[in-house]
Each structure stands twice: as structure tokens, then as C-alpha cells.
Amino acid sequence: MAALATAELCDTNASLLPTGELRVLQPIFKIYGQSRTFFGPIVTLKLFEDNVLVRELLETPGDGRVLVIDGGGSMRCALVGGNLGQLAQNMGWAGIIVNGCIRDVDEINACDIGVRALASHPLKSNKKGFGEKHVPVHIGGTLIHDGEWLYADSDGILVSKMELSV
Numbered sequence: 001m002a003a004l005a006t007a008e009l010c011d012t013n014a015s016l017l018p019t020g021e022l023r024v025l026q027p028i029f030k031i032y033g034q035s036r037t038f039f040g041p042i043v044t045l046k047l048f049e050d051n052v053l054v055r056e057l058l059e060t061p062g063d064g065r066v067l068v069i070d071g072g073g074s075m076r077c078a079l080v081g082g083n084l085g086q087l088a089q090n091m092g093w094a095g096i097i098v099n100g101c102i103r104d105v106d107e108i109n110a111c112d113i114g115v116r117a118l119a120s121h122p123l124k125s126n127k128k129g130f131g132e133k134h135v136p137v138h139i140g141g142t143l144i145h146d147g148e149w150l151y152a153d154s155d156g157i158l159v160s161k162m163e164l165s166v
């Protein structure tokens with residue numbers, strides 16, 4: 001399917017905005033990765049300064065899904081680096097949204113996926129394996145559920161209860 005522009009999706013689906021079926025994330029994310037435009041079903045992760053579960057999920061087939069990581073907005077370490085970016089690309093993930101930091105920015109920018117994160121940080125995270133998969137997360141002023149759809153492009157990021165078409 002052709003990539004969908006978020007501005008067009010907002011215009012076409014304006015009736016879904018007041019009901020919250022379609023939400024726009026606050027514009028707090030920086031753009032990384034080769035795909036500036038990407039979309040797919042969401043897989044959620046909630047964790048704090050520990051990225052063991054990120055690797056665990058990215059080792060499974062992405063099938064065009066988008067990994068949404070709520071890292072609590074931590075500015076103290078990176079949750080995704082060049083190796084995980086490469087893994088995500090190789091396993092067929094469409095993109096990764098990080099409410100937190102990434103590192104190895106030049107390597108991530110070379111990966112054929114879309115990445116959004118708050119900032120970069122050179123320090124790696126803990127490796128204890130704490131966190132929760134597939135739970136609702138609150139990112140960018142928006143509650144996001146596993147299985148919802150995410151649409152990202154240069155203008156911003158949308159989350160929709162259902163798959164959208166134009």
C-alpha cells in the first residue's frame with residue numbers, strides 16, 4: 001500500500017478526532033532512520049532504562065509492525081542503538097517510536113526503518129529485563145494500545161483505533 005500522508009489522513013478522517021478514535025501525538029519527537037514515512041500495527045512496550053525486552057521483541061518477525069516503547073522519557077541512557085536498528089530492519093519492522101533516547105545515530109540513520117525518539121544519548125541502558133509487553137502506554141499526551149495503528153511522516157505521528165484508508 002502507498003504511504004499515507006498524516007495531514008491528508010487528519011483531513012479525511014476529521015470526524016474521528018473528537019471521539020479519540022484518531023489521535024495526534026504531541027510534536028516532541030526527532031526524526032531518525034531512512035523511512036521518513038511509515039505505518040503499521042502497534043506493539044507496545046513499557047520499561048525504564050532497561051532495553052532487554054526491546055531486543056527480545058525485535059528478534060521476532062516484525063511483519064511491518066511498529067514498536068512503541070514507553071521509556072518514561074528518560075534522558076539518562078539509550079534504549080535503541082545501531083545493532084537493534086539493524087535487527088529491526090532485518091526482521092521486517094516498519095519503525096520504532098521511543099519515549100526516551102537512542103544512540104549510534106549515524107548507524108540508525110542508515111537503517112531502512114523509521115525511528116522517532118526524544119533525543120540521543122551515548123550511554124547504554126541496564127540489561128535486567130524489567131518491563132511489560134503489550135500494555136497501554138501514555139506517550140506524547142496520548143494513550144496508545146497494543147494493536148492500534150500508527151502513521152508517521154515528516155509532519156507528525158498519528159495513532160488510530162483502526163486501520164485508515166484515504
Ligand SMILES: O=C([O-])CC(=O)C(=O)O
Pocket residue numbers: 051078079080081082083084085103104124125
Ligand atoms: O544494545 C544496546 O543497549 C543498544 C545498542 O547499543 C545497540 O543496539 O547497538
